[in-house]
Amino acid sequence: MALLEEKRVEEELSYPIMVAERVRSAVDEADSFKAECSEVWKQVDRLLQMLRTLVRFATATNTSAASPPLYERPIRRVAAETAKNLDRALALVRKCKRRSILHRVVSIVGAADFRKVLGHLDASVGDMKWLLSIFDADGGIVLSLPPIASNDPILSWVWSFIASLQMGQLNDRIEAANQLTSLAQDNDRNKKIIVEECGVPPLLKLFKEGTSPLAQIAAAGALCHLANDLDRVRVIVGEHGVPAVVQVLSDSPMRVQTLAANLVARMAKHDPVAQEDFARENVIRPLVTLLSFDTFVDDQWDHLGKQSIHSIVQINKELGKGSRGGRHFANSYSNSYFFAEGSSRGGNHRKERENEDPEVKLQLKVSCAEALWMLARGSVTNSRKITETKGMLCLAKIVQNEQGELQINCLMTIMEVTVAAESNADLRRAAFKTNSPAAKTVVEQLLRIIKEVDNPALQMPAMKSIGALARTFPARETRVIEPLVAQMSNRNAEVADEAALALTKFASPDNFLHVEHSKTIIEFNGIPALMRLLRSNEVTQMHDGLTLLCYLALHAGNSESLEQARVLTVLEGADRTVLPQQLKELVSRAIIHLNLYHAGMNSQRMSYLP
Structure with missing residues (x-):
């Protein structure tokens, strides 16, 4: 071929x-x-x-x-x-x-x-x-069936639509793109045929021409449906789709930008190569800019750079109170920033943006947040770029003020950035310094969700984020541990398990302050909560809690709480069950260590296992 x-x-x-x-x-x-x-x-x-x-x-x-x-x-x-x-x-x-x-x-x-x-x-x-x-047909759509496609009518329709898309007048091209979207919605086989018959290049051409928002919307709709598979995304990338998408994202009406952001999310979700290409094309900047539209975040960071950190934090506090003056200042400055820092033609869309339906603005932010989430997932490079554009403050503020899909997407983006920081010391030190206003704001919102929001879909990523940042907290920062200990008693087993997993990262030997954090966990009555969690779980599902219990025993073995809860007996019972080799060795070490402090407990056997 x-x-x-x-x-x-x-x-x-x-x-x-x-x-x-x-x-x-x-x-x-x-x-x-x-x-x-x-x-x-x-x-x-x-x-x-x-x-x-x-x-x-x-x-x-x-x-x-x-x-x-x-x-x-x-x-x-x-x-x-x-x-x-x-x-x-x-x-x-x-x-x-x-x-x-x-x-x-x-x-x-x-x-x-x-x-x-x-x-x-x-x-x-x-x-x-x-x-x-x-x-x-002068580019019009022909729907008759040739003998060569008698056994597969879809093939002739795809040929006709792509021919019209590539060679027709604008209205014909829009109609052809919409027809390809309808075919792509039906099943993956249709998507495969569209890609194999070279439908991607004319779709990208129509998408990036910018002659008509309707044309761009039609092309983007088809591309979004095609971009749900690694091989098809690779075709879009191979046809120079990444720079085309970034160009449209930077300079288009809001409805088109929403679909461009959706396309970024889909491509990044299914293809790590696309993630890297988007990083090289610097797609993070326009996404964060669009996400922060109508907020004060851009004003804080990009236009108050000459002011002190104290001044910035004060503005943050004042605007957070929701005063009318602060809100007006924030919105007006954000608007001016967007049109100054967007594209050269950004001013052309300014009036349209100001008069746009609030629902359209919200959907644009939802799409941009999802795109940032998919770009950050498993990518240290993109996570670093998000922190370098001051996107963390924007994300944290949205988590604080919004609800629904937008709030979840922003929270998931934060989670992916913190997970990347957990695996990369340079990113962790650069983006999550203890004196960083952005880091402080993020942590405040994560703790608020853990303590105040009764929604596992929000609590679990928030706890995972805190756990990923465990090595950044000093010993005196005990406020991050208390809500995690409290959540180990949550009625939702998944939330309780996630809390235990997060605390495990504080007590892990990989954490330089593991001894201090272990003592803090015990001080906040972590042992009784952990024991209840272990009893409520099946033996095969208790590995995270058991690991945490071993760490607490190893790092604070002389604690009376351990003796009162008869932790040694529980560990000895767990040692007789089937455990992964690494966990079994950890349990054995914890038993040996506890025996140094509580030798007399061997005679007080408990008749149950957690």
């Missing part, structure tokens, strides 16, 4: 034309079945005329700078099938030439052979008529 695509379409059409000319000569030389051979030639002659018409059209289109590029996929497929049928006709007609008696005995020709060949030629005539009708 790769070699086939390298040949010019005129060369692809030259072979069936050559075979048709050979059929003419063979018919002239036929000695038998002359009437049947004449019928064959009539069909071949019709094909020959249509092939030459198609060659003239292709040549004129490809040599004209004003003409849109020729859509070649159906031409190549029909030309290849026509060439096979002409080869069949040539082979049959040649058998009708007088030769030796032996050859005539071996090569017996019958009427059925002619009926079969004429049927193939009729099919090729139908294919050629359909093909010419596409190019005669």
